Amino acid sequence: MAHVVLKDLVKTYGSFHAVNHVSLTVNDGEFVALVGPSGCGKTTTLNLVAGLIPVTSGDIMIGDRIVNDLDPKDRDIAMVFQNYALYPQKSVYKNLAFPLQMRKLTKEEIDRKVRDAARVLDMTHLLERKPRELSGGQQQRVALGRALVRDPAVFLMDEPLSNLDAKLRVQMRSEIKRFHQDLNATIIYVTHDQLEAVTMADRMAVMNGGFLQQYDAPAEVFANPVNMFVASFVGSPAMSLVPLEASGSGDTAALTSAEGWTLPLSAENARKVARATSRKIVLGARHSTIRLHKSAEPGAIPAKVYTVEPTGDITFVQAFLSGSIVNISVPASVHVSPDEMIWLEFDQARIHLFDGETEMALKAA
Amino acid sequence: MSTTSETLAPRRGRRRIDGWRWAGRVFLLLMIIYTAAPMAWMLLTSIKSGFAAMQFPPQWWPEEPTLASYAKLLDPQNSVGADFLRFFWNSLFVSTMTTILAVVVAVPAAYAFSRFSFPGRKFLFFAVLLRNMFPAVIFLVPLFILMRVLGLVNTHGSLILTYLTFGLPLAIWLLKGFYDNIPVQLEQAARIDGATRFQAFLLIVMPLSVPGIIATAIYSFIAAWNEYIYAYTFLSKNDQLTLPVGIQRFFSENTTDFPGLMAASFLMSVPVVVLFLVLQRYFVRALTEGAVKH
Numbered sequence: 001m002a003h004v005v006l007k008d009l010v011k012t013y014g015s016f017h018a019v020n021h022v023s024l025t026v027n028d029g030e031f032v033a034l035v036g037p038s039g040c041g042k043t044t045t046l047n048l049v050a051g052l053i054p055v056t057s058g059d060i061m062i063g064d065r066i067v068n069d070l071d072p073k074d075r076d077i078a079m080v081f082q083n084y085a086l087y088p089q090k091s092v093y094k095n096l097a098f099p100l101q102m103r104k105l106t107k108e109e110i111d112r113k114v115r116d117a118a119r120v121l122d123m124t125h126l127l128e129r130k131p132r133e134l135s136g137g138q139q140q141r142v143a144l145g146r147a148l149v150r151d152p153a154v155f156l157m158d159e160p161l162s163n164l165d166a167k168l169r170v171q172m173r174s175e176i177k178r179f180h181q182d183l184n185a186t187i188i189y190v191t192h193d194q195l196e197a198v199t200m201a202d203r204m205a206v207m208n209g210g211f212l213q214q215y216d217a218p219a220e221v222f223a224n225p226v227n228m229f230v231a232s233f234v235g236s237p238a239m240s241l242v243p244l245e246a247s248g249s250g251d252t253a254a255l256t257s258a259e260g261w262t263l264p265l266s267a268e269n270a271r272k273v274a275r276a277t278s279r280k281i282v283l284g285a286r287h288s289t290i291r292l293h294k295s296a297e298p299g300a301i302p303a304k305v306y307t308v309e310p311t312g313d314i315t316f317v318q319a320f321l322s323g324s325i326v327n328i329s330v331p332a333s334v335h336v337s338p339d340e341m342i343w344l345e346f347d348q349a350r351i352h353l354f355d356g357e358t359e360m361a362l363k364a365a
Numbered sequence: 366m367s368t369t370s371e372t373l374a375p376r377r378g379r380r381r382i383d384g385w386r387w388a389g390r391v392f393l394l395l396m397i398i399y400t401a402a403p404m405a406w407m408l409l410t411s412i413k414s415g416f417a418a419m420q421f422p423p424q425w426w427p428e429e430p431t432l433a434s435y436a437k438l439l440d441p442q443n444s445v446g447a448d449f450l451r452f453f454w455n456s457l458f459v460s461t462m463t464t465i466l467a468v469v470v471a472v473p474a475a476y477a478f479s480r481f482s483f484p485g486r487k488f489l490f491f492a493v494l495l496r497n498m499f500p501a502v503i504f505l506v507p508l509f510i511l512m513r514v515l516g517l518v519n520t521h522g523s524l525i526l527t528y529l530t531f532g533l534p535l536a537i538w539l540l541k542g543f544y545d546n547i548p549v550q551l552e553q554a555a556r557i558d559g560a561t562r563f564q565a566f567l568l569i570v571m572p573l574s575v576p577g578i579i580a581t582a583i584y585s586f587i588a589a590w591n592e593y594i595y596a597y598t599f600l601s602k603n604d605q606l607t608l609p610v611g612i613q614r615f616f617s618e619n620t621t622d623f624p625g626l627m628a629a630s631f632l633m634s635v636p637v638v639v640l641f642l643v644l645q646r647y648f649v650r651a652l653t654e655g656a657v658k659h
Binding site for chain 2: 052075082146156
């Protein structure tokens with residue numbers, strides 16, 4: 001296994017910047033997820049690491065080598081594709097053997113490694129089948145096996161689960177995580193599903209518009225998103241964002257809505273607001289940090305219920321607050337109905353404040 | 366939706382499909398008669414005697430079937446047979462060479478059109494079709510002059526070159542379609558698995574495009590095998606004629622030898638039929654099935 005370093009990586013197509021000055025380090029044995037909406041540059045970044053497309057500028061290091069100009073075959077990597085890319089004319093055995101044959105291993109070594117990999121992935125009975133005779137989950141497992149059979153320096157995975165049905169996806173998710181733990185493998189994993197990134201990765205790199213937005217442990221990204229994009233992308237349901245106006249100054253600042261109510265801020269939050277470039281502030285809060293009251297309470301602000309989504313143990317309430325939709329989760333025992341007035345109480349220690357102009361998170365000095 | 370309409374809808378649908386199926390069967394039957402009847406008549410005439418072939422009303426079934434015409438055609442000692450076998454060999458040589466060259470040129474060309482982006486790609490791709498906008502006869506005289514300048518008149522090379530230029534556009538289009546359907550990820554996977562770009566093409570893409578290559582080959586072969594007008598124009602020496610031109614010599618004697626003509630026509634169709642019988646399974650085998658999840 002090896003570490004991977006991307007240094008100021010750029011990929012342009014004409015004037016379009018697909019990957020824009022991305023720098024990050026993947027430690028030896030680390031599971032890193034590249035996550036973002038489609039077109040954010042995550043797959044392009046992966047293809048750059050794989051060597052399937054040439055870099056425009058910047059450096060890619062695998063281990064201690066700069067691999068910018070190396071062919072994919074010389075980078076000592078393995079890749080799992082979204083559509084699995086199994087060789088359709090070859091049996092499962094030959095699919096697994098192909099990377100070993102290309103590396104000119106002896107027949108006995110190939111046979112031993114193929115059977116080892118098949119045993120690890122529990123598919124010894126499938127070895128003589130053709131890919132088309134396998135189910136989606138089995139094909140996925142063969143694709144994983146073809147990557148693991150060679151013992152590469154780095155595993156690259158491009159949305160390997162997105163073609164599976166929901167149930168299988170959850171199952172394969174834990175299998176890949178297990179695979180990472182057992183092999184202590186360095187994995188770069190591309191996904192558009194933030195839940196996959198959060199549940200599997202040691203660190204996640206959130207990308208948008210070709211830029212790396214935030215690169216940190218999932219818990220840290222979840223707790224302290226650096227900007228409004230990351231805040232709204234990570235977490236399900238997404239963090240609610242409400243644009244408001246700051247009023248007052250010093251330690252006694254408050255947020256004012258055009259609807260007429262005012263939300264006083266704690267001293268620490270007031271100091272954050274003071275650092276904003278303008279009076280425009282966006283209030284962010286996750287569903288679980290908002291308390292719902294059915295009648296007016298001191299410090300709680302009024303909102304109107306939009307929809308109610310019971311999920312069994314908890315109920316998600318969507319409400320209109322100052323023109324924005326806010327998600328709140330409540331125990332199933334709480335009953336509210338659409339168009340009902342409710343009062344929301346924000347936990348000052350757990351709200352997020354963003355600069356309305358720059359969209360960056362505001363931090364206390 | 367009410368229960369009645371739900372249960373009725375499929376039944377009505379099935380009845381309609383049945384009607385279409387029967388119409389289809391009748392249509393197919395007519396097509397079979399249309400295509401097979403001349404072949405049957407050709408075969409029947411070829412085993413008649415010269416006199417029986419001219420009778421009116423015709424003998425629907427030969428009263429004294431004979432293989433004399435075939436014996437004559439396939440006998441190298443007989444002057445007719447010697448000519449026929451030479452024409453046959455000439456046709457086989459020209460068609461086979463055309464086919465091999467067409468595949469050798471079309472495979473890399475089609476792959477390049479399918480996979481690489483290069484300046485003028487689109488223009489070139491449609492330019493290869495330009496030739497097909499014009500009937501073959503238009504190029505007859507210019508090509509004849511060109512061949513004379515090149516010193517290729519009365520050589521098989523002139524025909525091979527001509528058939529190649531005419532056959533390649535469609536061959537390239539046909540093959541490009543096949544390559545477009547082979548997911549690029551297969552090559553990427555192969556390159557990551559340790560193959561060079563060329564190895565990925567040779568070991569992964571080529572085997573998958575076998576049906577396309579065979580379809581292209583058959584197309585080129587049949588076009589060259591049947592071609593008449595260029596062969597008639599470019600070749601005048603008796604020992605170089607190809608079959609379509611050579612066969613008309615059966616007309617040029619005082620009386621037309623119909624059984625001989627039909628026997629020759631039948632023998633001429635044999636290679637094409639054999640080719641189809643041997644290779645047809647490649648047409649229907651969908652090799653890429655199961656390669657990727659769609």
